Amino acid sequence: MSARMPLGYRLPAMHETISKPSVGLTTGPMRSEPPIVRIRPSHGWAALHLRDLWEYRELLYFFVWRDVKVRYKQTVLGAAWAILQPFLTMLVFSLFFGRLAEVPSDGIPYPLFSYAALVPWMFFSNGLQQAASGMVSNANLLKKIYFPRLTLPISRVLAGGVDFALAFVVLLGMMVYYGTWPTINVIWLPALLLLALVTALGVGLWLAAMSVQFRDVGFTVPFIAQFWMFATPVAYSSSMLGEPWRTLYGLNPMVGVVEGFRWALLGAETAPGPIIAVSSAVALSLLVSGAYYFKRLEKTFADVV
């Protein structure tokens, strides 16, 4: 039965009696003091109300859980898709860019070189697309229930973490195969992943908010993702550029992420220090502006979607 249960905790089985907590119903932060909700028309830029988001953290968890759980339902290959997508792309890239075009790969075997970039890239691009479509595909929720709307795009980006983990295991396998050992810089990997997440969420928030009113966004996002990939050194290396262009290239936050992954895991020579700084600044401003833009349009969601 445990396979059916939500991640991380146990549901009571039917026959079990559930022990009542001794304090009764008045436990938990939400019940401590009857909150006063003031409903007023808002004007212009609204506050982000991050505390509200924190109150609903369990809902965030359930949304992530739902998206993970449902993503590969009714597919034959199931979660194997999480691996197949980057892996097959890597094969195609290796053939065309690695073999035929002989794109230089900083002395790293080309398959490893491109796959190490594809893993964070796929996390970003799926997260971006999921976040952007999150409002429209949950339209009936928006129209029926109140909850902090920010939970939807956030949870959809986070749900991609499971795919990332699966694809990452394959990356480790490939590193063993090619006899490449990660450098000490691997400790920066979580930070790089966070950078990808922040970027995906930042852009995703902009697009999600716009998509509520303009379904055009739904058609645009796949193109954005595709163009963005070629604007990111996934199939090639940013070392093809000289300074200061290389640092400026960091204006695309995914440049920092991808180069960072190669640097931390494969020991690529191209330490992306200044790139990362530029990338982080851009990603953060995308996130903050995206959150405010989202919040500004949020009040119209239920009426427009």
Next chain:
Amino acid sequence: MSASAIRVDSLGKRYFIGSANAPSDSVRDVIVNTVAKPVRRAVQLLRGRATAAADLTEAFWALRDVSFDVGHGEVVGIVGRNGAGKSTLLKILSRITEPDEGGADIHGRVGSLLEVGTGFHPELTGRENIFLNGAIMGMRRAEIERKFGEIVEFSEVARFIDTPVKHYSSGMYLRLAFAVAAHLEPEIMLVDEVLAVGDAQFQRKCLGKMGSVAREQGRTILFVSHNMAAVTQLCQRAVWLADGCVKRIGPATQVVSEYLQAGTTGHATWMNPAPPAAGLEVQFTSAQVLDTAGRPTLLTDFDRPFKIDVNYKVLMPTRDLALCCQVLDTQGNLVFETIDTDRPELRGQVREVGTYRAQVEVAAPLLKPGRYNVTLVSFIEHIKIIQRHEGVLTFDVSEVGYKLNPGRMGIVAPVLNWEYGRAN
């Protein structure tokens, strides 16, 4: 703690609707619009009008200047026709959408039941959906775990709890959905028409649950319904909304009866619009519900008898003619039928050509409080049905005189004579 749980103060909500003068039905119009619309939108966007109203010019106030208070532990019904603003009001109070004017203060945690089963995912099992749905409605995980058994029991789907809900029947789906909703424990509950789900028996169960929640736990409930019987049973007070404004606030039975009187004038009496038709043996001409004083009425009290008055024309002499009144409840259950040939001397007779008037008195107490429809049928015994007029009259039986338990089972509620004494 303030005296009122909900204070609504001159609330207004505006929607933009399309201007009615541009139906584009020619191919040329469609093409021109396809080209012109994005340009027009882009211009408006640049002017800073990036709202949903970019194309929509006419404003429509779904709610205007609505004010009322709801005390702690009070159950208040909201009645009104479709489009009167009831659902908009609940949407604003549950923070799904924002008002454009005025405001509301709500003291306490709000749970809204605007549609049961929102957020159910078909691929997930019943068990998983209980948790997901509970979380969406604002329940804590620990809270859901604690009530899990109770929810499953209430939903009556225990056997299928580990089956994906896409394999559920619609009834099972709704029962599970309502079960989760019924176990929410906010201080204030906003309920919209949820009682319109499921079969009659489950509806009664839900109604009972809401009643007990309100009575025993002192929960504040704002309740929108078209089921007037439910409103009068559950609510102390009612707010009547008409065209986005408050028309009346007061004791539920009073407001409901006024609303019904006003709302359904068309059903007080019925005139057959069809002209006399050739080949028919008999034709109904009109019908009405009369109170004890013989006045047409829409509302009768539980403990007061009333009459159904039927006028008809016999167009050719007919043997074994029978006229039937069927009384149906709002769920379409045939409560009873009564036939004029119940009167023995009418049996086996030839009814001559002419205009007739018949009245039948319905005894009280018999019909439970609620809304009923009358269907008229004319037929020749054992031969054929001549005509059938569905739901020509609508009337309500009020709570007045209803001293039985609101949860009384059965389609009718006759108050019968019990004799008792010591057996020796």
